[in-house]
Amino acid sequence: MNFAPPSSVPPVEASIQVRNLSYFFGRGDLRKQVLFDISLDLHPGQIVIMTGPSGSGKTTLLTLIGALRSATEGSLQVLGKELVGLGDRHLVEIRRNIGFIFQAHNLFESLTASQNVEMAVELTGNFRGKRQQAVDMLSHLGLAERADYKPAALSGGQKQRVAIARALVNQPQLILADEPTAALDKQSGRDVVTLMQHLAQERGCTILMVTHDNRILDVADRIINLVDGRLESDESPQQFVDSHAPKALDQKMFIM
Numbered sequence: 032m033n034f035a036p037p038s039s040v041p042p043v044e045a046s047i048q049v050r051n052l053s054y055f056f057g058r059g060d061l062r063k064q065v066l067f068d069i070s071l072d073l074h075p076g077q078i079v080i081m082t083g084p085s086g087s088g089k090t091t092l093l094t095l096i097g098a099l100r101s102a103t104e105g106s107l108q109v110l111g112k113e114l115v116g117l118g119d120r121h122l123v124e125i126r127r128n129i130g131f132i133f134q135a136h137n138l139f140e141s142l143t144a145s146q147n148v149e150m151a152v153e154l155t156g157n158f159r160g161k162r163q164q165a166v167d168m169l170s171h172l173g174l175a176e177r178a179d180y181k182p183a184a185l186s187g188g189q190k191q192r193v194a195i196a197r198a199l200v201n202q203p204q205l206i207l208a209d210e211p212t213a214a215l216d217k218q219s220g221r222d223v224v225t226l227m228q229h230l231a232q233e234r235g236c237t238i239l240m241v242t243h244d245n246r247i248l249d250v251a252d253r254i255i256n257l258v259d260g261r262l263e264s265d266e267s268p269q270q271f272v273d274s275h276a277p278k279a280l281d282q283k284m285f286i287m
């Protein structure tokens with residue numbers, strides 16, 4: 032007897048499977064390639080840090096994986112769905128399963144910290160429990176006392192943590208984070224990555240995080256380095272540190 036799955040439906044085990052992905056901005060004479068033939072797999076429970084010089088394409092790659100822009104060349108499978116060629120309506124569906132943390136925190140200024148987080152909970156249809164869930168997540172991030180403050184009354188680091196609470200409150204299967212700890216002091220940054228580690232370990236959540244913060248490299252299972260739109264390396268944190276001269280690490284990769 033043959034128990035193998037039908038060959039026409041290959042099982043997709045990776046949360047993210049990128050194959051020969053290229054990306055261009057602009058049209059005609061202004062068309063400029065910013066990503067070149069990227070191939071990459073990320074598995075459930077993995078924390079992968081993406082680093083690389085400014086302008087190397089990190090945010091572009093993150094927004095493609097997050098279904099915030101349309102990929103056109105190559106293959107990009109996210110949570111089992113092929114995104115290349117997918118229309119806007121379907122891309123919106125994919126985004127529901129992804130928690131985004133961007134450096135520009137995009138909080139609603141007229142809403143309190145809690146209400147900002149509650150808006151994310153509402154997307155799941157949970158109206159009754161939303162306040163409790165929001166306050167619980169804010170508490171995890173050390174913001175219990177600030178739940179009813181509006182963004183204008185919060186520091187940069189506190190606003191960033193509200194944005195992180197909003198991204199994590201629905202416990203998404205995939206978290207995409209662009210410099211999530213940049214505005215945070217050492218302890219808050221550590222708290223945030225510890226929370227992410229728990230989500231990865233306990234819920235099998237996959238985390239892809241852009242960072243230049245060498246204080247948090249140790250949480251990564253792998254570090255990928257993007258240079259001029261190309262995947263230059265994909266290594267363990269130890270290999271990465273060994274293969275990049277300490278001086279270069281400090282000066283080029285991890286300006287703090």
Ligand SMILES: Nc1ncnc2c1ncn2[C@@H]1O[C@H](COP(=O)(O)OP(=O)(O)OP(=O)(O)O)[C@@H](O)[C@H]1O
Pocket residue numbers: 056057065083084085086087088089090091092
């Ligand atoms: N909307 C856009 N239109 C045209 N070019 C763009 C656009 N967004 C980014 N680019 C270009 O694409 C390249 C990659 O940009 P990207 O923002 O992905 O870099 P990055 O690695 O995230 O840099 P940083 O570390 O500074 O955030 C850059 O050359 C940038 O100028």
Ligand SMILES: [Mg+2]
Pocket residue numbers: 089090091209
């Ligand atoms: Mg960027």
